[in-house]
Amino acid sequence: MKLIGTLDSPYVRRVAISLTYYGCEFKHQPLSVFSDFSTFSVINPSVKAPTLQFDDNEIIFDSSLILDYFENMADNPVKLIPSNSADKVKALRVIAFSLAACEKCIQIVYERKRRPVEKQHQPWLERLEAQLTGALSVLDREIGQELSSEKYDLAKQHNITLATSWTFISTMLEGIACKVKYPRIDEHVSIVESLPIFSEIRADEGLDLEKAKAKTNRLFHALYRS
Ligand SMILES: N[C@@H](CCC(=O)N[C@@H](CS)C(=O)NCC(=O)O)C(=O)O
Known part of the structure; x- marks a missing residue:
């Protein structure tokens, strides 16, 4: 699964941070909607960031729709939106x-x-x-x-x-x-x-998913699974 779009987009950043909290495995492809327009348009003809591409190449986009998909996945134990x-x-x-x-x-x-x-x-x-x-x-x-x-x-x-x-x-x-x-x-x-995840996933520093994931795992352990 690939998250496409640069982290200077607040929409891409909110999805990257949320997916990390959900514990999802994903790669990041920092394509720009401007300077990488033609490459981006092959993946998503609407050229909207963020776009999420699944392993079978299917895409979904719009940050709220992407997040809704993961929030409501039946086997997701982590909820970022209150249920009551x-x-x-x-x-x-x-x-x-x-x-x-x-x-x-x-x-x-x-x-x-x-x-x-x-x-x-x-x-x-x-x-x-x-x-x-x-x-x-x-x-x-x-x-x-x-x-x-x-x-x-x-x-x-x-x-x-x-x-x-x-x-x-x-x-x-x-x-x-x-x-x-x-x-x-x-x-x-x-x-x-x-918070560690936020300082790890920043517009100016790129996305070190391994580091962010290690921190998230420790955080989850402390918050949700203890
Ligand atoms: N409602 C969308 C907004 C996404 C959006 O507008 N992203 C900007 C990048 S920050 C973009 O794709 N701009 C290119 C364009 O609109 O042509 C979401 O939540 O994902």
């Missing part, structure tokens, strides 16, 4: 706002970097910025109520998605999404990002 419905709604809410923020950030980046300056449309950029800051404000306001800072809960999908999204957004858009504006998100994410 009140907690599940809270977790999905954090995931939804984090993904919406990510999507808006990426649209801003594409508008700024992929479109010639004279063709950029300011009202469109302002709309995207309002949507992005709207989502981040909700997360920042509610973070204490929605998210537990207990160690056990940190390795859950809402934290994985919030952390990978915020790390990406705050790096890409320093002016809009700075630490000062969203101090609670920033503080919470810095705790999550300090």
Whole structure:
């Protein structure tokens, strides 16, 4: 099984971290949706990262669909999303706002970097910025109520998605999404990002799956199997 896409994509990173927590064996192929467009399109004609390719070459893509597949696999003992419905709604809410923020950030980046300056449309950029800051404000306001800072809960999908999204957004858009504006998100994410798996699977350092897996196995043993 191969995870395709570069780790500077928050979507690829959330899947890589989650698959590692699930204890899945996979290889990583860091193809870029831009510089490796033609190679990528042979695997997935939609050229969307992440794409997951099974050993029989079948693919699935969209990070949430990939994660849904593994979360709901009958023989998977590790669940990253709560099963009781009140907690599940809270977790999905954090995931939804984090993904919406990510999507808006990426649209801003594409508008700024992929479109010639004279063709950029300011009202469109302002709309995207309002949507992005709207989502981040909700997360920042509610973070204490929605998210537990207990160690056990940190390795859950809402934290994985919030952390990978915020790390990406705050790096890409320093002016809009700075630490000062969203101090609670920033503080919470810095705790999550300090977990071993997160520090092992980083955009700037590539993916050392063996190292990450060894750490995950120890963590699982401590958290789930003792
Ligand atoms: N909803 C998708 C979004 C994935 C996405 O937009 N990925 C970006 C890379 S960060 C991409 O594939 N961009 C290329 C494109 O949209 O043309 C998911 O959760 O996987």
